[in-house]
Amino acid sequence: MEQHVKHYCGIFGTYGTPEAAHNTVLGLHALQHRGEESCGITTGDGKHIHTHKGMGQVSDVFADASDIARLTGHLAIGHNRYSTTGSDNIVNAQPFVAECRDGSIAVAHNGNLTNTADLRSSMQETGAIFQTTTDSELILHLIARSPEPEISNRVADALKQIQGAYSLVFATENKLIAARDPHGFRPLCLGQLGDAWVVASESCALDIISARYIRDIEPGELVVIDENGLRTHTFASVEKKAFCIFEYIYFSRPDSLIFGDNVDKTRRSLGKQLAKEHPADADIVIAVPDSSNTAAMGYAEASGIKHEIGLIRNHYVGRTFITPGQGNRGAKVRLKFNPVRGVLNGKRVVVIEDSIVRGTTLRHLVRMIRDAGALEVHVRISCPPIVAPCFYGIDFQTTKELIAGESTVEEIREHLGVDSLGYLSLEGMIKVAPNAGRQYCTACFSRDYPIPVGDTVSKLILEK
C-alpha cells in the first residue's frame, strides 16, 4: 500500500431536494476536469444512506439510470477523483462510507493532509484497521473516536487533529456537513437553488443546475445543514491564509468563481502582465488550447500582436492507440494536438502556455510548430517556474519531476528548442491576482510552505 496518494479532486454536496442524486450527477459532470479516475455519490434519505461509485468518468459510472434512481434521499455528496498512482483501485474511490456507533457517515475529500502517517500509526497501535490509504478513511476514524455526542462536534474534533489542505463534504442519514481547512488551500463555495443548499469545489457546478452562488465556505469554517437549516461554526483559524494560486493558473474551469473571483478574468490579467514583462517581436500569438486560451488573449491585447488559433486540440480519446511498447510521448502529443500550417507558416510565433511541469509535451509542440513553417518560436509562461513539490494536493510530487527544479530558464529554453522563453514573475503574478494583498500559497514557485511538512512525508515525497 502506498503511503501517500496525491491527487486533486472535485467535491459536491446538496441538501433539501428530492433531486439530490440527479443534481449531484450534473455537478460532478461539471467538475469532471478535476478528476477522471473514479467517482461516486452517497445520498441520505433520513433513515439510510445509499452509495454508488465506480472507476471511470461520471458518464460511465452513472450510465445506468437505475443506479441513480436507487440513490434516494433529500441530501447527497459526490466526488471526482484523480490519482497519480498506478493503482486504479476501486477501494480508493470516494465517497468513503463507514458505520459508526450512531449511524452511517460518508465523506468526500479534496486536498492532502500532511500529518497522516503519525495519526495512522497511533490509531493502529490501539487496534484500528485501515482498508485504504486515503485521508478520508483517516478522517472518519477520528470522527468515530471523538467522545462528543453531537456529530458536528465530533467532526470539529477530528478536523482539529488533522493538518494540511482539505475541503470536505460529509453525508449522514439526515445531515450535510461541509468544511474547509483553516488556511483555505482548496476552494469550496456555497450556493442555493430554491430552498436547497449546494456546496461545490467550483461555481461551474452550481451553474449547471442553475443554482445561485452565495459565498465561499470560509477557511476554518464548518457548515452543518439539516432539517433545522444551515448553521456555521469556526473550528479553527490561522493568521495567514494560503489560497492555492494554481487554481487560477490551471486547475479551475475559466467559467468558475474561485475564492470568489472570476478565473477567466484572472487569466487574462496574467496574460497582460506577461506581455509587459516579456514582450516579443513576433507576428502572431497562439495558445496551447484550451487551458491557455484566455491568457493568450490577454497577451495579444496587451502586446498588440495578432491572436490566431495555431494549434487544434482533438478532444476525442486517443490514448488507447499508443501501445506501451511504442508509447513515446511524441505520438501522444500528435494524437491530441495538430498545428495549423496555414496560420503558422512563415510566421514569428509567440506560444502562450499556462505552466511547465516536465516540459515534454511542450517540447514536442514546439517541434510541430517549427515543422509547420514557423520562423521563430517564443514561449511565454503565465506563471513563474515551478521549482518545488506541492504537499497540499497537487500532483507535483518530487523536485526531480520538475524541469525548473533543476534547470535554469536558459537551460529550459534550450531544452524546448525555442528562440526565447519568458516566465511571469512571482511579483507580477501576485500583483495581478484577484484581491492583491490576499494571502496565497505560492510554495511550488517560492518554496515558502505555509505548513511545515513532517520529515517523514517530505522524505517520502522527495525520494520518489
Added chain:
Amino acid sequence: MEQHVKHYCGIFGTYGTPEAAHNTVLGLHALQHRGEESCGITTGDGKHIHTHKGMGQVSDVFADASDIARLTGHLAIGHNRYSTTGSDNIVNAQPFVAECRDGSIAVAHNGNLTNTADLRSSMQETGAIFQTTTDSELILHLIARSPEPEISNRVADALKQIQGAYSLVFATENKLIAARDPHGFRPLCLGQLGDAWVVASESCALDIISARYIRDIEPGELVVIDENGLRTHTFASVEKKAFCIFEYIYFSRPDSLIFGDNVDKTRRSLGKQLAKEHPADADIVIAVPDSSNTAAMGYAEASGIKHEIGLIRNHYVGRTFITPGQGNRGAKVRLKFNPVRGVLNGKRVVVIEDSIVRGTTLRHLVRMIRDAGALEVHVRISCPPIVAPCFYGIDFQTTKELIAGESTVEEIREHLGVDSLGYLSLEGMIKVAPNAGRQYCTACFSRDYPIPVGDTVSKLILEK
C-alpha cells in the same frame, strides 16, 4: 445496512508455490457451486499483499490473465461468495483486507457468526468504524485490537471472542493461517502439492490442481504456515462437535471428501435407507438432476426399481429471459428442467429429491412429470423435513420460508400434488451418515441448536 447477511461460501488457500494465484483460481473454479455472487484472491509476496476481487463467477472476475499475473507471491487465499441479500455489493466481496499496525492482513470466511451484534456495538462505542456488514471485517477488528505481539496469537485471541460457525483462511505478507470453529460446523481440509500446502472447503479443490488430501483441519484448530513450515495450535474445544450434515445432503460436490468421508457414497447410502423406510410400488426411479442423482441410484439399487433419466437439466444460463413482471416460478423451472416424455409416459414414477425448502420448484416439476404422462408420482426426500432456520451459514432464514416449518407431511404431499411423499427419518439419516456416532448439527431438522443464539439475532432472523 443489513445486520445479518447469511451465506454459504467456498474458501481456498495455498502456501509455498510461485503458482499460488493461478492454483487459487483453479481451486475457486472447483468450489464455484458454493457461491457465484462474487469472488476474489489475495496473495502475499513476502513484502506486500495484492488483491483482486469482483462481482460474478471466477471465469468473469479472472477473465483477464493480466489480473492474475499481478497477483504475485508464494501464498494466496481465495473466496467464492453466495449471498441471499439483494445487495450485490462489491464492498462485501472477499477477501477482506486491512492494514494493521504491523502490516496487512486479509481474510476469507465460510460460515456465520452468532454474536456479532454485541461485538460490533461494543467496538463502535470505542470508536471503531465498519465499512461492511460482513463477519470478516469484525474478525479483523478483533485481531487488530489484540495486544498480543505474534500474529498467530492475535488471531487466536480474536477467535476466542467469536461464536458461531466459521472456517477461515488468512493471508499476511508472509503467512497463511487457517482455522475452524470448535464445533466444526463447516468443512476445511488440508492437502499438499509437492512442497506447497493447500487448504480448501472441499477436497475437489485439491483434485483440480492434483494436490493430495492429507487430513481435515480439526475443530478448534489454528494452523499457521510460513517459512518455518506448518505449526498447529488448538485455540478452543467444545464437548460436542456439530458437523453440518447438510453438507452431505446437498451442498458439497459428490466427488469431494467432506469431514474426511466421501460425499457420493453417503448420498447413495441415504438413497438406500430411504428405499427401506419408504418403499414404493412403481415402475421407475428418477432423480431431480444433478444433486439427487446418487441418492436415486441408491434408491433404485435397494428397491430393485429401474433407474431412468426422466428429467433433463439445461445447464445454460436462462434466468435472464424471465422478466420480473412475468417472472413466475413455473417459467423458470421450465427453462432449467425438461421431462423425458418417452421415459415417463404411462409409468408410475418415484422422484428422488435431496431436500425440500419451499417446495415451489418441486411442485412445478411434479406437474411437468404428470403432463409427460406419468400415471403416479411418488416423491421421496433423502433427508428429514427442514423445520427450523439455520444460524450457522445456510440460507434457511426464517421458519416461514420453510414449508415443513408450518405444514405436516400430508399437507406438503397435497401441496405438491403427488400420490405419496416420504421423507428420510432423522434416525435413519444419522444411522447411515459416515462414522455413525460422530456428532452432527441437525438443528434445521431437530431444532436442537448446538450454540444458543442471542435473542436479537434470532428475532431478526425469525421476523424476516
Added chain:
Amino acid sequence: MEQHVKHYCGIFGTYGTPEAAHNTVLGLHALQHRGEESCGITTGDGKHIHTHKGMGQVSDVFADASDIARLTGHLAIGHNRYSTTGSDNIVNAQPFVAECRDGSIAVAHNGNLTNTADLRSSMQETGAIFQTTTDSELILHLIARSPEPEISNRVADALKQIQGAYSLVFATENKLIAARDPHGFRPLCLGQLGDAWVVASESCALDIISARYIRDIEPGELVVIDENGLRTHTFASVEKKAFCIFEYIYFSRPDSLIFGDNVDKTRRSLGKQLAKEHPADADIVIAVPDSSNTAAMGYAEASGIKHEIGLIRNHYVGRTFITPGQGNRGAKVRLKFNPVRGVLNGKRVVVIEDSIVRGTTLRHLVRMIRDAGALEVHVRISCPPIVAPCFYGIDFQTTKELIAGESTVEEIREHLGVDSLGYLSLEGMIKVAPNAGRQYCTACFSRDYPIPVGDTVSKLILEK
C-alpha cells in the same frame, strides 16, 4: 474467406402469436447445445421484418429485454450457430437477411450444402456479390434469381438447385416457410401451441414453450404458413432417405424426439446392445457425463454390473483460465471433469463414452480414472469407429482428425492406455436404431456417402 464453414446448428420458427419473439428466445435456449457461437432472431409483423443477432449464447445476445421488445410481429425464426472456424465473425451470424424485389426475406439454416462452390462461381460470373461464406446467403441469391412470382415457388426453385443437407426456416414480412432436404439428413419437427405453429430442430424446443409435437417435416417437404394457414408441398424426393444417425448418438438432447423417436430410449438400447457385443469382467459401470449417461444405464442394466457416478462434470465455464501458452488439453479436461476417488478406488471400471473423435479428452480421463485408484479400465463406445469425414453438417472435417481414420482399434486401445476397448458394431447400431429398416446416413462410419461430393469440396475438406 474460408470456402467451407462446417457446422451444426439449431433452428426454430413460429407463426401466429404476438409472443413470437419471446417464444423463439425460449426455443433457442432449449436448442443452445446445438450451437453456442452466435444466435439471432428475425420477426415479421406483416409490413416489416426486424432482426437482432450477435456473438455468444442466447442469454448474452438477448440479455436486454428491450432488444426482444423491438422484435415485434406475429412470426419469427431463430438460429443458434456453432462454427469450427477460428473466425468468430458477426458477419456469419444468422438469420441472414436480404431485400429482394418484392420485400425482405430472412433464412436460418442447419446442415451443409455440397454444391456451393459451383453455384457461387456461376452466380459471381453474372455479377452477384457475396458478403459471407454461408450457405444461407447462397440460398437467398437463388431465391432472388428465380423468375417465379410466388415466394413459395421461388423457394422451391432454389431448393431444387442445391444439394446436400439442409433444414431451413424462412421469414418474410408475413410468411413462415420451412423445408427439409429430400434425404432428410437433419431433423425438423412441427408443433402447435394453441393456434400458433412451431417448427424446431428438436422437440425439446417445443416442450419449453409447452407446444405439442405434431409430426416431422418430411424429407423434400416445403411448408408455407401465413394468414391462409399451413400449406405443404413436396418439392423433391429421393429413393433412399439418409437420416443422420449421429443425432441419436450425440447431438440431440435426450429429452427430444428426433425423426419422431425418443433419443433417450435409443441411447439406452445402444448401451444394451454394446453390453451384448462387448461384455466386461468389471465391478462398476460409469459414464462420461452427461452425453453418455443413458447409454451407461443401458450397459449396466444389460450386463448386471453396478452403475456408479465416477466422474463429476463441472458445468461452470472454465476455459478462460487456460492461457494459450500453457493450454495443454490435460488442464482443460481437469477443469471440466473430476473423478470420484471413493467410487473408483480399487475397482475394475467400465467407462461408457458415446463416441471418439480424436481421443485426446478420453485419454486424459482414463489417466485421471487410473490415478483415482481404478484397477482396470475398460472403455466401451456406443457407436462404431468414426473413420470418414462428414460433408452434411457435422464437424468431422478431415480423416486426419479422426483417430479411427488412421488407426486400428488395438492401436486406439493402446493410445488410450486402457485394458480393453470395444466399439458398437455398425450392424448392432442399425439393428437397435428406431424403426429398423429406416434409412440412415452412416457415412462417417461406413464411407457410404448418400450424395456424391464434388471433387473440389472433398479435396478442400480432406486436405485441411
Added chain:
Amino acid sequence: MEQHVKHYCGIFGTYGTPEAAHNTVLGLHALQHRGEESCGITTGDGKHIHTHKGMGQVSDVFADASDIARLTGHLAIGHNRYSTTGSDNIVNAQPFVAECRDGSIAVAHNGNLTNTADLRSSMQETGAIFQTTTDSELILHLIARSPEPEISNRVADALKQIQGAYSLVFATENKLIAARDPHGFRPLCLGQLGDAWVVASESCALDIISARYIRDIEPGELVVIDENGLRTHTFASVEKKAFCIFEYIYFSRPDSLIFGDNVDKTRRSLGKQLAKEHPADADIVIAVPDSSNTAAMGYAEASGIKHEIGLIRNHYVGRTFITPGQGNRGAKVRLKFNPVRGVLNGKRVVVIEDSIVRGTTLRHLVRMIRDAGALEVHVRISCPPIVAPCFYGIDFQTTKELIAGESTVEEIREHLGVDSLGYLSLEGMIKVAPNAGRQYCTACFSRDYPIPVGDTVSKLILEK
C-alpha cells in the same frame, strides 16, 4: 428498411507500408469529427483482405491492440460513419466488403447518391439481393456486374452509372483505389509518407501520421495504387464543379486543407466579411465554441470589438444523463456549455455562430447569456440562411427541419430572443471563399441544385 440514409463520413486509405492498419487507425482518429457512430478498417495483404468494424468511436472499436494486429497487410482503407437514422445498425457499418468472381473488394464512402432507388430496383428485378440500405453496397453490385476484366475499369464502369456526391476508397487484396465524383462535392486529398501513398477526407489525417499533402484527388478522377505505383484516370467530367462550401463553414477541422485551401483562414475571412456586412454596437465578441472560434476572431479583428471567451464548452460526454423522459433540449445545452458570468455581466455581446439549422440550441444559449447578465445580445451567423435540404450528404433532410426554410430573418430573431440578428450574405460568402470564382455547391442556401434530384428521392426527403 429506410430508403435513404443521409450522412457525412470520413474516409482514409493508405498503400505501401506494413503500418497500414495502424496508420489508418490514427487517420480515423483525426477524422473522428466526421462521424462517431461506427467505424471500421479493411486491409489487404496481397492474398487476403481482413476487416474489423464496430459501433462507436475509433478508440472503442480499436481499443484492443490484437484487433489491429490481425489487420495485416500493406494497404488499408478506413471509415468513420455518422448516421441520422435511429438504426444504430452494425450491418450498415463500413467498409462494406463483398466477394466477387475474381476476389474480394471493400469500399468506404463519403457522400450521398441521388439515383439509387432506380438502380436498386432494376438490379433487384434481375435477382440481386441487398443486405443494407447503404450506397456502398449498391456500388459494389455495379462493380460486380461490370463485364470489364480489369478491376479499375469495372470501378469506372460503376461510377459512370451513379449520380450524386461521393468520395470513395476501395481495397482489394492488392490494390488501393480512390475516386471523387465529377462535381467534386466532397473533399479527398492525396499525400505521401515515405514511399507510401495516403488518401484522406481532410489533410489533418495526413498530419497525424506526418504524411505530406500532395494535392487533391480531382473531380472525376480515379486513382489506382498497386505494386506498379500510382495511375490516374479521368472517368467523367462535368462543366461546372460543385464543391460543398459547408465544409469550410462547419464540417472540416480548422487545421485541414480542404479543396486545397486552409479552413481556418477561410473562417477568419468569413468573420471579417460578416463584421463588414453586419456591424454591431457592442462591448465584446464571443464565439459559440469550438466551431465558431476563428470566425469570431475575424469579426473581432474587423470590428475592433474586444474578443472574449464567454462560453465554456464541456468536452466530457454528458448525454447519458438526460433521460428521454425529461430530455428537454435546454438541459442538454447546459451539460455542454456554460456562460462566463464575469465576462458577460453588464456587457453588450456579439455572439458568433457558424450556422443555424433549427435554432434550438442557440435559443437556449442566448437565454443563458442573458441570465449571465448580458445587456444586449447580437447574433451574427457566418453563412447565409439555410433554406433547403441537401441531397449530397449533409444531414439537412427536410425543409421543415430548417428554421430559415419557413421563417424570415426577423421571425428567427424573435424566436431566438435577440436584439439583432445578421446572416452573412450569399455574395459575401462566395466573395471571400478561397479562389473566388471557383464553383461551389450552395444549394442549401440558394436552392440551386447542381444535380437534379429524382422525384422519388426529393419526395421522400421532403416529406419526412
